[in-house]
Amino acid sequence: MAMDKMPEFPFADMTKMMGDFKMPKIDMTKMMGDFKMPNMDMSKMMADFKMPNVDMGALMAVSKRNMEVMSEVNKLATESFQAVARRQAEIMRDSVAEFQTTMKDMMANRSTEGLPERQAEMAKKSFESAIANARELAEMSSRANTEAMDLINKRFTESMEEMKSLAPKA
Numbered sequence: 001m002a003m004d005k006m007p008e009f010p011f012a013d014m015t016k017m018m019g020d021f022k023m024p025k026i027d028m029t030k031m032m033g034d035f036k037m038p039n040m041d042m043s044k045m046m047a048d049f050k051m052p053n054v055d056m057g058a059l060m061a062v063s064k065r066n067m068e069v070m071s072e073v074n075k076l077a078t079e080s081f082q083a084v085a086r087r088q089a090e091i092m093r094d095s096v097a098e099f100q101t102t103m104k105d106m107m108a109n110r111s112t113e114g115l116p117e118r119q120a121e122m123a124k125k126s127f128e129s130a131i132a133n134a135r136e137l138a139e140m141s142s143r144a145n146t147e148a149m150d151l152i153n154k155r156f157t158e159s160m161e162e163m164k165s166l167a168p169k170a
Contacts, residue, residue: 055166062162069155073148080144084137091133098129 102122 058166062159062166066155066159069151073151076144076148076151080141084140087137087140095129
């Protein structure tokens with residue numbers, strides 16, 4: 001093989017392919033809003049369920065607020081997943097472009113003088129980049145998880161207070 005041109009790699013146009021990568025937007029709230037249980041009207045069923053000293057309408061309102069928060073958490077999870085996937089695609093595109101540039105530079109400089117040092121520097125740079133990218137993706141996921149858990153914890157506390165206020169007084 002002649003050393004005067006860069007060899008063709010099977011993923012040579014990966015940067016172009018990854019540049020067109022798009023994650024579809026998914027609206028979980030809308031999707032779950034259309035969810036219906038056949039032949040089951042929960043509000044009617046709960047209205048027929050009689051318990052002394054319990055405001056079933058208020059109880060249903062608490063449950064509705066709980067479901068709204070869970071829907072919000074699902075939406076947050078979907079958006080976070082999409083953000084991480086987009087960032088992974090960007091990282092892949094950048095990595096392939098950097099690899100191609102490095103290979104072209106190495107092919108242009110045919111001298112073997114300093115080759116081990118150049119290769120070691122390239123390996124070190126790649127490793128550091130991989131660690132930084134992994135850390136960034138982990139932090140993105142961690143922030144999303146923390147935000148979701150904060151929403152759930154806040155709603156749980158509110159829900160417990162609302163349920164206490166609904167409890168019949170002895």
